[in-house]
Amino acid sequence: MPVAMFAALGFTVALLVTTAYFIMGSIPLLVLKHDTPLDARFVRGFFNIYYNAAFITATATAISFALAGRAGLAAGAVVLALIAVALRRKIIPRMDSLGAQIQANYMDAIPGFRRTHVIAILINIAQLVAIVWSLISLGR
Template structure:
């Protein structure tokens, strides 16, 4: 019979899977020059997909931890879900704007800014992964 602890474990594994998959998928994208339409569009859509999955999984983990009476994990997952939601609304519009500058205005000065956002997203993703890994002993 499944109980709240099983759900908590399932969503912990789901958070690890989503975060690891997108972290390892985003690092090779740094080799792109970010100087053409397809690079910026692909990276933006990659992160849009990541943010959607991460928000859903972290929210489900928050609920499962609450049902399993694990307050520290509930707080951690809620922070990850909230941070991911906020970053989605900060990074995606900025990526769109900078991608537009690169595409339509041929603004080569925008490329380093786009790469900076990309690297920041990778760093935040890695931090989330290490946070979830660090909490495994609490399950």
């Protein structure tokens, strides 16, 4: 097995670990009432770090699969990197807006923030499934 393929597998595992770690970390954050600006800032910061880490690991995965000659898997990793960018541009500003509304005591913002948090988790779970599927397909 060429060195590029070992690197691709290593980066895929890093992407898997990054995604799984942040899912396991974000689900317990649902315990928070999301009723204080501190809760909103913390959850927002957590997802911001995840989206940056996901972009970096997905990009490295894409490059390594491209070098290993696995164009389909490289394209899949590029899609994951682009999803991370798109979600960061969509979810983070939404959390910022809702967090400001929570600070202004706009109580309808709390369910909106919670809903945004849950949607972000569900998307991350879908990404995890895609990553695991790609690992399974490597074995074939």
